[in-house]
Amino acid sequence: MRQVFPELGVNIDHVATLRNSREGFEPDPLSAAVLVKKAGAAQLVCHLREDRRHIRDSDLRLLRAWNGLPVNLEMAMTDEMASIALDVRPALVTLVPERREERTTEGGLVLGRDMCGKIGEFVKKCRDNAIRLSLFLAPDTMDMNRAIDLGVDQVELHTGEYANASDPLKRKRELERLFSAAARISESSVRLAAGHGLDRENLLSVLAIDNLMEVNIGHSIIARSLYVGLEKAVSEILERIRRETPLMRREGILS
Numbered sequence: 716m717r718q719v720f721p722e723l724g725v726n727i728d729h730v731a732t733l734r735n736s737r738e739g740f741e742p743d744p745l746s747a748a749v750l751v752k753k754a755g756a757a758q759l760v761c762h763l764r765e766d767r768r769h770i771r772d773s774d775l776r777l778l779r780a781w782n783g784l785p786v787n788l789e790m791a792m793t794d795e796m797a798s799i800a801l802d803v804r805p806a807l808v809t810l811v812p813e814r815r816e817e818r819t820t821e822g823g824l825v826l827g828r829d830m831c832g833k834i835g836e837f838v839k840k841c842r843d844n845a846i847r848l849s850l851f852l853a854p855d856t857m858d859m860n861r862a863i864d865l866g867v868d869q870v871e872l873h874t875g876e877y878a879n880a881s882d883p884l885k886r887k888r889e890l891e892r893l894f895s896a897a898a899r900i901s902e903s904s905v906r907l908a909a910g911h912g913l914d915r916e917n918l919l920s921v922l923a924i925d926n927l928m929e930v931n932i933g934h935s936i937i938a939r940s941l942y943v944g945l946e947k948a949v950s951e952i953l954e955r956i957r958r959e960t961p962l963m964r965r966e967g968i969l970s
């Protein structure tokens with residue numbers, strides 16, 4: 716069936732970060748996940764980092780055991796994470812770069828020869844285990860070509876540079892980069908997602924990307940949930956997506 720609107724993935728890492736700050740049980744990522752589902756999101760996103768500063772292995776396993784929404788597991792391409800992913804079998808794995816000192820994921824994956832080799836092997840293992848594989852990439856045409864050649868299922872465009880640009884000219888340039896990377900992906904069978912730094916306002920221009928199938932949002936939703944509650948914060952974004960996805964796409968004039 717034709718997908719009319721981009722799906723929404725909600726990143727719940729911040730819920731775990733808040734819980735970890737007191738080493739207790741609240742707030743609980745699983746309870747947050749139940750509300751995210753109730754609000755109508757299509758998937759949960761969480762990043763199991765090497766230092767476990769957000770979700771922990773037990774959170775990931777609980778979310779999978781609950782099985783209420785597909786899990787998009789963000790992780791670095793390390794042997795440890797690969798073996799956890801193949802054991803837990805989330806619906807989707809998104810490979811992201813990871814540096815210990817960063818506050819959040821900065822930049823897309825760097826697709827050097829070594830990394831491409833590792834991804835090439837991991838793609839096959841994911842396929843054998845019914846896990847779809849996504850690469851989190853800066854909107855760069857060369858990287859789109861590499862991702863297509865690697866045979867991954869999805870590319871998630873890093874929207875951070877666009878979202879964080881305060882200079883209107885830079886913002887326009889970054890948006891153009893997103894559109895041209897998306898155009899390259901549309902020539903292949905790779906599914907297109909986007910995420911990082913998106914909120915109710917800057918999401919609007921991104922929704923104009925014709926072949927966008929998924930947006931993943933964390934920080935702005937969790938921040939907004941402090942004022943209006945998590946369910947409402949998620950539904951507000953969903954409503955934006957439904958209302959602001961261009962009419963041409965909604966009416967099937969665009970695929």
Ligand code: PXP
Nearest residue numbers: 820851910911912931932933934
């Ligand atoms: N997509 C990916 C691959 C990410 O790493 C993140 C941040 O963890 C997000 C989306 C969500 O970004 P934000 O929290 O800025 O909405």
